[in-house]
Amino acid sequence: MAIAKNTICLWYDRDAEAAARFYAETFPDSAVHDVFHAPSDFPSGRAGDVLTVTFTVLGIPCLGLNGGPAFHQTEAFSFQVATEDQAETDRYWDAIVGNGGRESACGWCKDRWGLxxxxxxxxxxxxLAAGGEEARRAFVAMMEMTKIDVAAIDAARRG
Structure with missing residues (x-):
């Protein structure tokens, strides 16, 4: 695979390959491309350990770096996945939360690696793009949710 001009680098403690494989199994237009092993010892690993993994998530090129425990994922970075209906929303939510992840608020969740x-x-x-009263009603409804309830959002849109 050719190296993309712009790639998102995601820091993992040591499970970049497992994370990349989970994303590839969960989301369309996602794949693991290359797994690179460290040519020598490094601060958080040994020669031969997986150092980086190139992969795509929903068409976005990524590099997973096994950098050790020095840095952790935060909500300052997230993937936003647009879903078409409740079934698709449930499928992705359940895959992430059900694989060791955890729920948060307003449609946010974290995978087991903290992303x-x-x-x-x-x-x-x-x-929200409609603005006005429709946006306000949908926003108020969303603020009470963990996983987004499509029927409840649609009802709030109608008033």
Whole structure:
């Protein structure tokens, strides 16, 4: 695989390959491309350990770096996944949370490696883009949710 001009580098303690494989199994247009092993010992590993993994998530090129425990994922970075309906929302949410992840608020969850995901039905994005009272009602409804409930957002949009 050719190296992309711009690649998102994601820091993992030591499980970049496992994370990349999970993303590739969970999301369309996702794949693991290359696994590179360290040519010598490094601060958080030994020669031969997986050092980096190149992969795509929903078409976005990424590099997973096994950098050790020095840095951790935060909500300052997240993948936002636009979903078409409740079934797709449930599928991604359940895959992330059910694989050792955890729920958060307003459509956010974290995978077991600490990476944040926003599982966002298009109806919510469309409601917020509409502005005015429709946006306010949808926003108020969203603020009470963990996983987004499409039917509840649609009802709030209608008033």
């Amino acid at each position: 944040s995901w926003q599982i966002t039905p298009r109806t919510l994005t469309e409601a």
